[in-house]
Amino acid sequence: MQTILYARVSTADQTSTHQRKQAEAAGFKIDHVVIDEGVSGISTTLAERPQGRRLFDMLRAGDVLVVRWVDRLGRNYADVTETIRELIRRGVVVRTVINAMTFDGATTDPVQQAVRDALIGFMAATAQAQAEATKEAQRAGIAHAKAQADATAYRGRKPSYSRDQFKIVRDQLSQGVAVAAIAKATGLTRQVVYRISADPAEAEAALARWAA
Incomplete structure:
Protein backbone atom coordinates (compact mmCIF):
# COMPACT_ATOMS: atom_id res chain seq x y z
CA MET A 1 0.00 0.00 0.00
CA ALA A 125 -20.44 21.15 -7.03
CA THR A 126 -18.77 23.52 -4.58
CA ALA A 127 -15.47 23.26 -6.46
CA GLN A 128 -17.18 24.16 -9.74
CA ALA A 129 -19.13 27.02 -8.14
CA GLN A 130 -15.91 28.47 -6.68
CA ALA A 131 -14.22 28.32 -10.07
CA GLU A 132 -17.14 30.12 -11.70
CA ALA A 133 -17.21 32.76 -8.94
CA THR A 134 -13.47 33.35 -9.39
CA LYS A 135 -13.88 33.84 -13.13
CA GLU A 136 -16.76 36.26 -12.57
CA ALA A 137 -14.70 38.28 -10.07
CA GLN A 138 -11.87 38.45 -12.60
CA ARG A 139 -14.23 39.64 -15.32
CA ALA A 140 -15.71 42.25 -13.01
CA GLY A 141 -12.27 43.48 -11.99
CA ILE A 142 -11.09 43.73 -15.59
CA ALA A 143 -14.26 45.54 -16.66
CA HIS A 144 -13.91 47.97 -13.78
CA ALA A 145 -10.29 48.64 -14.67
CA LYS A 146 -11.13 49.26 -18.32
CA ALA A 147 -13.76 51.77 -17.29
CA GLN A 148 -11.01 53.67 -15.48
CA ALA A 149 -8.47 53.25 -18.27
CA ASP A 150 -8.06 56.96 -19.10
CA ALA A 151 -4.33 57.58 -18.84
CA THR A 152 -4.90 60.70 -16.78
CA ALA A 153 -7.33 59.07 -14.38
CA TYR A 154 -6.42 58.98 -10.69
CA ARG A 155 -5.23 55.46 -9.92
CA GLY A 156 -5.73 55.63 -6.17
CA ARG A 157 -3.39 54.23 -3.55
CA LYS A 158 -0.99 51.58 -4.80
CA PRO A 159 -2.09 48.10 -3.62
CA SER A 160 -0.10 46.74 -0.68
CA TYR A 161 -0.36 43.22 -2.09
CA SER A 162 1.00 41.54 -5.20
CA ARG A 163 -1.08 39.72 -7.79
CA ASP A 164 0.18 36.37 -6.48
CA GLN A 165 -0.82 37.31 -2.93
CA PHE A 166 -4.23 38.47 -4.16
CA LYS A 167 -4.82 35.15 -5.95
CA ILE A 168 -3.89 33.13 -2.86
CA VAL A 169 -6.15 35.28 -0.65
CA ARG A 170 -9.06 34.92 -3.05
CA ASP A 171 -8.56 31.16 -3.39
CA GLN A 172 -8.32 30.52 0.35
CA LEU A 173 -11.25 32.81 1.19
CA SER A 174 -13.41 30.79 -1.21
CA GLN A 175 -12.44 27.65 0.73
CA GLY A 176 -13.37 29.16 4.10
CA VAL A 177 -9.82 29.52 5.43
CA ALA A 178 -9.66 31.91 8.41
CA VAL A 179 -8.47 35.46 7.80
CA ALA A 180 -5.71 35.14 10.39
CA ALA A 181 -4.37 31.99 8.70
CA ILE A 182 -4.45 33.66 5.27
CA ALA A 183 -2.61 36.71 6.62
CA LYS A 184 0.08 34.48 8.10
CA ALA A 185 0.46 32.44 4.90
CA THR A 186 0.72 35.50 2.63
CA GLY A 187 2.57 37.94 4.89
CA LEU A 188 -0.25 40.47 4.57
CA THR A 189 -2.01 42.20 7.44
CA ARG A 190 -5.46 41.04 8.41
CA GLN A 191 -6.82 44.47 7.43
CA VAL A 192 -5.61 43.96 3.87
CA VAL A 193 -7.17 40.48 3.73
CA TYR A 194 -10.45 41.93 5.02
CA ARG A 195 -10.38 44.66 2.34
CA ILE A 196 -9.87 42.08 -0.40
CA SER A 197 -12.66 39.93 1.05
CA ALA A 198 -15.05 42.90 1.20
CA ASP A 199 -14.59 43.90 -2.45
CA PRO A 200 -12.56 41.42 -4.54
CA ALA A 201 -13.57 43.15 -7.79
CA GLU A 202 -12.12 46.48 -6.64
CA ALA A 203 -9.01 44.71 -5.32
CA GLU A 204 -8.51 43.16 -8.76
CA ALA A 205 -9.17 46.52 -10.43
CA ALA A 206 -6.58 48.25 -8.23
CA LEU A 207 -3.95 45.78 -9.43
CA ALA A 208 -4.97 46.39 -13.03
CA ARG A 209 -4.80 50.17 -12.62
CA TRP A 210 -1.25 49.87 -11.35
CA ALA A 211 -0.39 47.20 -13.94
CA ALA A 212 0.59 44.93 -11.06
Whole structure:
Protein backbone atom coordinates (compact mmCIF):
# COMPACT_ATOMS: atom_id res chain seq x y z
CA MET A 1 0.00 0.00 0.00
CA GLN A 2 1.28 3.46 -0.90
CA THR A 3 0.21 7.02 -0.21
CA ILE A 4 0.34 9.32 -3.23
CA LEU A 5 -0.11 13.08 -3.16
CA TYR A 6 -1.58 14.54 -6.33
CA ALA A 7 -0.88 18.25 -6.77
CA ARG A 8 -2.33 20.31 -9.60
CA VAL A 9 -0.73 23.73 -9.99
CA SER A 10 -2.24 26.48 -12.12
CA THR A 11 -1.26 30.14 -12.30
CA ALA A 12 -3.87 30.99 -9.66
CA ASP A 13 -2.99 28.33 -7.11
CA GLN A 14 -0.37 27.33 -4.58
CA THR A 15 2.89 25.64 -5.46
CA SER A 16 3.26 21.87 -5.34
CA THR A 17 5.85 22.27 -2.57
CA HIS A 18 3.34 24.13 -0.42
CA GLN A 19 0.69 21.48 -1.07
CA ARG A 20 3.10 18.76 0.09
CA LYS A 21 4.01 20.73 3.23
CA GLN A 22 0.30 21.15 4.01
CA ALA A 23 -0.28 17.41 3.62
CA GLU A 24 2.69 16.47 5.80
CA ALA A 25 1.66 19.02 8.44
CA ALA A 26 -1.75 17.31 8.51
CA GLY A 27 -0.05 14.00 9.36
CA PHE A 28 0.21 12.32 5.96
CA LYS A 29 3.35 10.32 5.18
CA ILE A 30 3.75 10.74 1.44
CA ASP A 31 5.44 8.00 -0.59
CA HIS A 32 5.13 9.64 -4.00
CA VAL A 33 4.11 13.03 -5.40
CA VAL A 34 2.45 13.38 -8.81
CA ILE A 35 2.27 16.94 -10.16
CA ASP A 36 0.47 18.54 -13.08
CA GLU A 37 1.90 22.01 -13.73
CA GLY A 38 -0.07 24.82 -15.37
CA VAL A 39 -3.14 22.70 -16.05
CA SER A 40 -6.69 24.01 -15.81
CA GLY A 41 -9.06 22.03 -13.62
CA ILE A 42 -12.06 23.43 -15.50
CA SER A 43 -11.33 22.51 -19.10
CA THR A 44 -9.09 19.46 -18.62
CA THR A 45 -10.27 16.28 -16.90
CA LEU A 46 -7.91 14.34 -14.67
CA ALA A 47 -7.68 11.48 -17.16
CA GLU A 48 -6.64 13.94 -19.92
CA ARG A 49 -3.75 15.46 -17.96
CA PRO A 50 -0.25 14.01 -18.56
CA GLN A 51 0.36 13.19 -14.92
CA GLY A 52 -3.30 12.41 -14.31
CA ARG A 53 -3.00 9.46 -16.68
CA ARG A 54 0.14 8.36 -14.84
CA LEU A 55 -1.71 8.62 -11.55
CA PHE A 56 -4.44 6.24 -12.72
CA ASP A 57 -1.74 3.77 -13.81
CA MET A 58 0.03 3.96 -10.43
CA LEU A 59 -2.93 3.55 -8.09
CA ARG A 60 -3.84 0.09 -6.85
CA ALA A 61 -6.46 -1.27 -4.46
CA GLY A 62 -5.57 -0.28 -0.90
CA ASP A 63 -3.59 2.80 -1.95
CA VAL A 64 -4.37 6.22 -0.51
CA LEU A 65 -4.68 9.25 -2.79
CA VAL A 66 -4.18 12.56 -0.97
CA VAL A 67 -5.25 15.90 -2.43
CA ARG A 68 -5.32 19.33 -0.84
CA TRP A 69 -9.04 19.51 -1.67
CA VAL A 70 -11.29 17.99 -4.32
CA ASP A 71 -10.68 21.00 -6.60
CA ARG A 72 -7.19 19.59 -7.28
CA LEU A 73 -8.91 16.70 -9.06
CA GLY A 74 -10.97 19.14 -11.12
CA ARG A 75 -13.41 22.01 -11.14
CA ASN A 76 -16.09 20.29 -13.20
CA TYR A 77 -18.89 18.65 -11.23
CA ALA A 78 -19.43 15.65 -13.51
CA ASP A 79 -15.70 14.97 -13.90
CA VAL A 80 -14.89 15.17 -10.19
CA THR A 81 -17.78 12.98 -9.05
CA GLU A 82 -17.02 10.33 -11.67
CA THR A 83 -13.27 10.43 -10.88
CA ILE A 84 -13.80 9.86 -7.15
CA ARG A 85 -16.35 7.11 -7.73
CA GLU A 86 -14.04 5.36 -10.22
CA LEU A 87 -11.20 5.46 -7.69
CA ILE A 88 -13.48 4.03 -5.01
CA ARG A 89 -14.51 1.23 -7.37
CA ARG A 90 -10.82 0.42 -7.79
CA GLY A 91 -10.39 0.16 -4.03
CA VAL A 92 -8.47 3.42 -3.67
CA VAL A 93 -9.06 5.62 -0.60
CA VAL A 94 -9.32 9.34 -1.41
CA ARG A 95 -8.44 11.74 1.41
CA THR A 96 -8.36 15.54 1.50
CA VAL A 97 -6.04 17.77 3.54
CA ILE A 98 -8.62 20.55 3.90
CA ASN A 99 -11.62 19.37 5.96
CA ALA A 100 -9.94 15.93 6.48
CA MET A 101 -12.49 14.11 4.33
CA THR A 102 -12.20 10.39 3.51
CA PHE A 103 -13.94 8.69 0.60
CA ASP A 104 -13.72 4.92 0.25
CA GLY A 105 -15.72 1.78 -0.40
CA ALA A 106 -15.48 0.44 3.14
CA THR A 107 -19.19 0.67 3.89
CA THR A 108 -21.75 -1.70 2.41
CA ASP A 109 -24.68 -0.02 4.15
CA PRO A 110 -26.87 1.60 1.47
CA VAL A 111 -27.76 4.59 3.66
CA GLN A 112 -24.11 5.33 4.44
CA GLN A 113 -23.25 4.89 0.77
CA ALA A 114 -25.96 7.39 -0.15
CA VAL A 115 -24.61 9.89 2.38
CA ARG A 116 -21.08 9.40 1.04
CA ASP A 117 -22.18 9.88 -2.57
CA ALA A 118 -24.22 12.96 -1.66
CA LEU A 119 -21.18 14.46 0.05
CA ILE A 120 -19.00 13.75 -2.99
CA GLY A 121 -21.56 15.51 -5.17
CA PHE A 122 -21.80 18.48 -2.83
CA MET A 123 -18.04 19.00 -2.67
CA ALA A 124 -17.67 18.62 -6.44
CA ALA A 125 -20.44 21.15 -7.03
CA THR A 126 -18.77 23.52 -4.58
CA ALA A 127 -15.47 23.26 -6.46
CA GLN A 128 -17.18 24.16 -9.74
CA ALA A 129 -19.13 27.02 -8.14
CA GLN A 130 -15.91 28.47 -6.68
CA ALA A 131 -14.22 28.32 -10.07
CA GLU A 132 -17.14 30.12 -11.70
CA ALA A 133 -17.21 32.76 -8.94
CA THR A 134 -13.47 33.35 -9.39
CA LYS A 135 -13.88 33.84 -13.13
CA GLU A 136 -16.76 36.26 -12.57
CA ALA A 137 -14.70 38.28 -10.07
CA GLN A 138 -11.87 38.45 -12.60
CA ARG A 139 -14.23 39.64 -15.32
CA ALA A 140 -15.71 42.25 -13.01
CA GLY A 141 -12.27 43.48 -11.99
CA ILE A 142 -11.09 43.73 -15.59
CA ALA A 143 -14.26 45.54 -16.66
CA HIS A 144 -13.91 47.97 -13.78
CA ALA A 145 -10.29 48.64 -14.67
CA LYS A 146 -11.13 49.26 -18.32
CA ALA A 147 -13.76 51.77 -17.29
CA GLN A 148 -11.01 53.67 -15.48
CA ALA A 149 -8.47 53.25 -18.27
CA ASP A 150 -8.06 56.96 -19.10
CA ALA A 151 -4.33 57.58 -18.84
CA THR A 152 -4.90 60.70 -16.78
CA ALA A 153 -7.33 59.07 -14.38
CA TYR A 154 -6.42 58.98 -10.69
CA ARG A 155 -5.23 55.46 -9.92
CA GLY A 156 -5.73 55.63 -6.17
CA ARG A 157 -3.39 54.23 -3.55
CA LYS A 158 -0.99 51.58 -4.80
CA PRO A 159 -2.09 48.10 -3.62
CA SER A 160 -0.10 46.74 -0.68
CA TYR A 161 -0.36 43.22 -2.09
CA SER A 162 1.00 41.54 -5.20
CA ARG A 163 -1.08 39.72 -7.79
CA ASP A 164 0.18 36.37 -6.48
CA GLN A 165 -0.82 37.31 -2.93
CA PHE A 166 -4.23 38.47 -4.16
CA LYS A 167 -4.82 35.15 -5.95
CA ILE A 168 -3.89 33.13 -2.86
CA VAL A 169 -6.15 35.28 -0.65
CA ARG A 170 -9.06 34.92 -3.05
CA ASP A 171 -8.56 31.16 -3.39
CA GLN A 172 -8.32 30.52 0.35
CA LEU A 173 -11.25 32.81 1.19
CA SER A 174 -13.41 30.79 -1.21
CA GLN A 175 -12.44 27.65 0.73
CA GLY A 176 -13.37 29.16 4.10
CA VAL A 177 -9.82 29.52 5.43
CA ALA A 178 -9.66 31.91 8.41
CA VAL A 179 -8.47 35.46 7.80
CA ALA A 180 -5.71 35.14 10.39
CA ALA A 181 -4.37 31.99 8.70
CA ILE A 182 -4.45 33.66 5.27
CA ALA A 183 -2.61 36.71 6.62
CA LYS A 184 0.08 34.48 8.10
CA ALA A 185 0.46 32.44 4.90
CA THR A 186 0.72 35.50 2.63
CA GLY A 187 2.57 37.94 4.89
CA LEU A 188 -0.25 40.47 4.57
CA THR A 189 -2.01 42.20 7.44
CA ARG A 190 -5.46 41.04 8.41
CA GLN A 191 -6.82 44.47 7.43
CA VAL A 192 -5.61 43.96 3.87
CA VAL A 193 -7.17 40.48 3.73
CA TYR A 194 -10.45 41.93 5.02
CA ARG A 195 -10.38 44.66 2.34
CA ILE A 196 -9.87 42.08 -0.40
CA SER A 197 -12.66 39.93 1.05
CA ALA A 198 -15.05 42.90 1.20
CA ASP A 199 -14.59 43.90 -2.45
CA PRO A 200 -12.56 41.42 -4.54
CA ALA A 201 -13.57 43.15 -7.79
CA GLU A 202 -12.12 46.48 -6.64
CA ALA A 203 -9.01 44.71 -5.32
CA GLU A 204 -8.51 43.16 -8.76
CA ALA A 205 -9.17 46.52 -10.43
CA ALA A 206 -6.58 48.25 -8.23
CA LEU A 207 -3.95 45.78 -9.43
CA ALA A 208 -4.97 46.39 -13.03
CA ARG A 209 -4.80 50.17 -12.62
CA TRP A 210 -1.25 49.87 -11.35
CA ALA A 211 -0.39 47.20 -13.94
CA ALA A 212 0.59 44.93 -11.06
